[in-house]
Amino acid sequence: MGKQMTEMLKGTLEGIVLAILSGRPAYGYEITARLREMGLSDIAEGTVYALLIRIEQRGFVDVEKIPSEKGPPRKVYSLNTQGQEYLEEFWRTWSFLTGRLEELREGGRYHGSRVD
Amino acid sequence: MAAEWIEKVTGSLEQKKQYRQHRARVQGFPAGYRTAVEAIERYLTYFGGISKGDTLVRMLDDLADLFEQGAADGTPVRAIVGDDPVEFIETFLQNYSEGQWINKERQRLIKAIDRVAGDRA
Numbered sequence: 001m002g003k004q005m006t007e008m009l010k011g012t013l014e015g016i017v018l019a020i021l022s023g024r025p026a027y028g029y030e031i032t033a034r035l036r037e038m039g040l041s042d043i044a045e046g047t048v049y050a051l052l053i054r055i056e057q058r059g060f061v062d063v064e065k066i067p068s069e070k071g072p073p074r075k076v077y078s079l080n081t082q083g084q085e086y087l088e089e090f091w092r093t094w095s096f097l098t099g100r101l102e103e104l105r106e107g108g109r110y111h112g113s114r115v116d
Numbered sequence: 117m118a119a120e121w122i123e124k125v126t127g128s129l130e131q132k133k134q135y136r137q138h139r140a141r142v143q144g145f146p147a148g149y150r151t152a153v154e155a156i157e158r159y160l161t162y163f164g165g166i167s168k169g170d171t172l173v174r175m176l177d178d179l180a181d182l183f184e185q186g187a188a189d190g191t192p193v194r195a196i197v198g199d200d201p202v203e204f205i206e207t208f209l210q211n212y213s214e215g216q217w218i219n220k221e222r223q224r225l226i227k228a229i230d231r232v233a234g235d236r237a
Contacts, residue, residue, distance in 0.1 A: 006203075028182075029189060044198025045191060049182050050208040057211060071188025072181070 009040070015090035016040075017051055018060060018083055025078035027066075028052055052077055060086050131169040138176050141184075149187045152197065153179060156205055164209055164216065171215025179208070 009016075020026065020034050031052075032045045052075075055061050060083030065073040079087070123129055142153050156179065166172045186196045197204050213219060230236045 028185070029191070042199060044196060044204050045186065046182060046196045046204045047198060047207055050204065050211060053178055053208075053211045068188075072184050074185065075181075 006042075009043070012094075013043070013047075013051060014055065015087065015094065017048065018055065018079060018087040018090065021061065021077055021079040022084065022087055025064075025076050027074045027076050031077075055083065058086075059083075128169055131173050134173045135176070138173070138180060141180055145183060146187050148193055149183045152193045153183050156197075156201070159202075159205055160209065163206075164212075165218055166212060166215045167217040168215035171212050175209075175212045175215070178211075 016035070017031060020031055026034070028045065028049050032043065032048050035041075035043050035048070052061070056063055056077070060080065061077045062080050064076045064078070066076050067073045126132075142150055145153065157176070160166070160175070164175075166175065182196065185191075186193070
């Protein structure tokens with residue numbers, strides 16, 4: 001993954017993780033696995049974990065410790081009402097932003113074609 | 117009573133106990149994971165600037181949780197920290213900014229600008 005991709009993902013990863021959790025509750029490793037399936041293969045598990053701590057602190061998720069057969073208990077994260085509201089706001093912002101960027105791209109192309 | 121003034125001089129004994137428990141916990145990690153945690157902790161000591169004991173203890177606990185789980189799952193250290201460990205640890209550190217000594221100065225800056233701008237109560 002290129003540097004530009006990493007930079008752009010930084011601002012959207014929170015929304016992506018909340019969107020994954022809106023499907024069903026998950027623990028950290030499952031979320032990283034899901035991102036890898038989506039082709040976002042270079043995102044470190046630690047980065048996802050740091051983000052989960054943040055969305056927990058902001059009150060977007062509820063956390064439950066589930067005992068596991070081997071190893072320490074796992075923290076399972078589920079989206080709560082506040083998180084759901086934030087996710088809706090994220091999608092509205094996303095639509096607005098991509099709309100403006102598309103306009104900019106179309107505009108660029110239009111001016112480009114006028115040169116010749 | 118005695119404990120109270122001792123803590124004023126030495127800092128919280130409870131936090132010292134938690135810190136010792138944390139050290140013992142990390143000692144129990146498989147070698148590679150332990151070395152990675154210690155390297156990250158070293159970086160956090162230089163760069164983190166965490167002056168609040170309770171925040172520091174919470175941060176170290178969260179870090180240990182991540183590596184303990186990673187070791188149990190057999191997740192390679194590289195997959196935990198990623199290609200850029202500095203990037204990872206600085207993202208991680210943002211969660212504990214309220215415990216950084218610089219936070220006092222951040223609040224002072226915000227207030228000073230608020231006062232001259234006069235646009236906020």
